[in-house]
Amino acid sequence: MLELAAYGARRRVKGALALSVGLSAFSALYAAFFPSFTGNLDLEEYIEALPPVFVEAFGLRAFDTIEGFLATELYQFAWVILLGLYLAYSAASLIAGDVEDGRMDLLLALPVSRARIVGERYLSLVPGILLINLIVAAVTWVATRAIGYPIGTADLVLVHALSLPYLFACAAIGLAISVVADRESVAQRVAMAVVFGLFLLESVVASTDYAWAGAVAPMRYYDPTAILVDGSYDLAGAAILTVATLALVAASQWYFRRRDVN
Numbered sequence: 001m002l003e004l005a006a007y008g009a010r011r012r013v014k015g016a017l018a019l020s021v022g023l024s025a026f027s028a029l030y031a032a033f034f035p036s037f038t039g040n041l042d043l044e045e046y047i048e049a050l051p052p053v054f055v056e057a058f059g060l061r062a063f064d065t066i067e068g069f070l071a072t073e074l075y076q077f078a079w080v081i082l083l084g085l086y087l088a089y090s091a092a093s094l095i096a097g098d099v100e101d102g103r104m105d106l107l108l109a110l111p112v113s114r115a116r117i118v119g120e121r122y123l124s125l126v127p128g129i130l131l132i133n134l135i136v137a138a139v140t141w142v143a144t145r146a147i148g149y150p151i152g153t154a155d156l157v158l159v160h161a162l163s164l165p166y167l168f169a170c171a172a173i174g175l176a177i178s179v180v181a182d183r184e185s186v187a188q189r190v191a192m193a194v195v196f197g198l199f200l201l202e203s204v205v206a207s208t209d210y211a212w213a214g215a216v217a218p219m220r221y222y223d224p225t226a227i228l229v230d231g232s233y234d235l236a237g238a239a240i241l242t243v244a245t246l247a248l249v250a251a252s253q254w255y256f257r258r259r260d261v262n
Helices: 003-040 041-048 053-058 066-091 095-100 103-110 112-125 126-146 153-161 161-180 184-205 211-216 223-228 236-259
Strands: none
Touching: 003 066, 003 112, 003 126, 041 095, 066 126, 066 184, 066 223, 095 103, 095 161, 095 184, 103 112, 112 161, 112 236, 126 161, 126 211, 153 161, 153 184, 153 223, 161 184, 161 236, 184 211
């Protein structure tokens, strides 16, 4: 069981490690920069000068604390946007890539169902996502203590733990597009456009009378600033993202079972 998932996960280990190193470097750099940053800027005046939409989108609060600083610079940007886009992009190749280069014909010749192929392809992303979170969390914990501004261990653990449903949801969006598209490059571009479009939608409507429209955006249900600055944990949001992920994976399996693969 799960042979396809294990094979796919092994192929992605190097990529996950490389991404972990890059994000860890960002985390350590931001942490090292924080002491000098707080001493040279009037942060409240700086934030007030920014457009309200920008402040809302990147959770600019308590910017003069290590929690608020990392929530904005690392988690709102690198986690919510960059890592979300990367996982959607990566997941978009799971099925479309095999269909385009002919590998799917070989997989379908094996005694495995189409639903299992889709499900295990998706599961192949899980170890990499967990590895990235584990490494970056550890580096962030060490870096903040090295500069004398230790971040709370519980909040750090929870900001990564509660990011998992969000990241899985972004990957599920890419998977859903992957089962529809015939070309890998098209699926990847569409997946990135959808995730980034949802981020823009939520950012624009969050403080308006049309805030309800942002309910479709996974970003609404994961707020690193609330976790690190306020100690507020949106467990209901995590549950919504989990249900949405399961629904997208199930819908992808259902569609691929009925699709004619050429």
